[in-house]
Amino acid sequence: MKNELTPTGAIPPQEVTDADIMAAQVKLWEFLGRRTRSYTMGDSSSVRVETAQELFASACYILRIDLNGSPSVLRSILDWDLDRRFAEGITTVERKIQTAQRLWQAACLSVPQMENISLSATLRSIGSFPKRYHYRYFAHEIPCDIDYQLCHPVPETLLGVDYIIEYLRRILIEHGFLRCFEPALCIGLLDAYCPDYKGLLINLYEPIATNAIGVALINGDTLKLDISSQERVRIATILDPLPKSQAINTLQSAASAVCTALKIHQPVARQYLRRLAEGLYPRIHAALSAGNLDGVFLSCK
């Protein structure tokens, strides 16, 4: 008979015996029972299926079990002392929460001098994350309102505090980049990009970084940010004749040049900008087909 803890597809039957599956299933079942009793504080022998699923998902996150993973997961479950591993996992999560708090403080202190409501609201919400994060029972959840869109979103495979840490790391990269420029120039560019840049859910980094790459393409002064219509024609002249791979290489080289000019040495920050440069190609290609780069590289207002 199948049951709640019977893997139905993740583990090839030839790799493990039925006895292994049954033993792992019983072990997980009993462990989940202990987690559930702890959650209900012994008041209730039963919980809603949805609650049990969330408790189980949380336990898998803490125990670092991926039930979609290789058959070795099953062997690990049989070998581990689940309670001990869970306690160690909780300690790790507690350390990560402290890391997230430090990153949040750094992110708040590094906010660029350009207003954006979703950025402020998101940072405020992440500030209350440690209080709202019930990591002993729902560690995989992200109890925050994260409205501010990053240039490169955090993968949804990351859960709980891992997601928050990665989000804050990325936001710090973006803030660090934006703070290299004169706020007035950035605001002028953002005005041209989106007149309601303060109120709408836009990313502040992307238009600024795009223009910085554009300036680097024509060997201009990166810090000036502004691109005139004549300069857009020069950029088009450079990129238009190039095949795709070469155009992407050129854009990525420009991104590297921007990083060097701005003294950004952190590999992850450099890679972040290079990813943006690579992602610009489809937009540039479409804009060149339409005859101009007005919608990609902007002139400050």
Place this chain on the structure above:
Amino acid sequence: MGGVIIEQKFSLVPVEMQMAAAMQELDACNELSGRFGLALKQEQMLRLTEQRFQALKSTGRIEFGEGVLKKLVSAFCDSPYITQQNYEETLGELQDIFYYFKNESGDTLSDDELIEAMKSVFDGKAQGSLEYLAGTALENLCRVIRGGETEEYESSPDEEEYEE
């Protein structure tokens, strides 16, 4: 997100070992209920155990360790409205009612609190009527718990009965 993965990977059917454990628990209950002239035969235990899992499934709940049947037997075996003839049927109904009202109360009542309320009404105002227990008294109680219609509940005779 994890919940979705689990939903895809696991079916929600009771474990065989749980069935066996539930049967053993009920067997142990006969000792207590025997003092009041109530006992369950093996086939009755099996039916009640199956009914338990069916009730859990239909109410979307999952149970670990000891089921609630043992507690229901302990609480209700001294009821004047339960006889050997209606014992199995009543236990089955009480079990269904219990899980249903665990959901209806939004899980704010502990097992013991809900069973205490059920027993009080069953032996009191309901006079052994399971329909009255489920259809009137517990509905009123859960409406109050959910945050509305307190006046109706306060003036309800069931409440007076329960408070006695």
